[in-house]
Amino acid sequence: MINKLLMNGNCPICKTRIKIDTEEYATYKAKPVRIYKLKDKVESKCPGCKKIIVDEK
Numbered sequence: 040m041i042n043k044l045l046m047n048g049n050c051p052i053c054k055t056r057i058k059i060d061t062e063e064y065a066t067y068k069a070k071p072v073r074i075y076k077l078k079d080k081v082e083s084k085c086p087g088c089k090k091i092i093v094d095e096k
């Protein structure tokens with residue numbers, strides 16, 4: 040099962056804020072963060088519920 044990051048940057052499960060978007064950059068408040076080099080896809084481990092959350096365009 041894939042847990043997709045919510046549009047507002049929050050975890051879909053526990054609602055912890057994971058991603059903060061600005062016009063210039065995005066900050067992920069998670070560890071680890073996995074950035075796929077060939078796709079527009081980022082996986083991060085939610086610090087709240089410890090689930091892997093997927094962010095893709």
Ligand SMILES: [Zn+2]
Nearest residue numbers: 050053085088
């Ligand atoms: Zn969470």
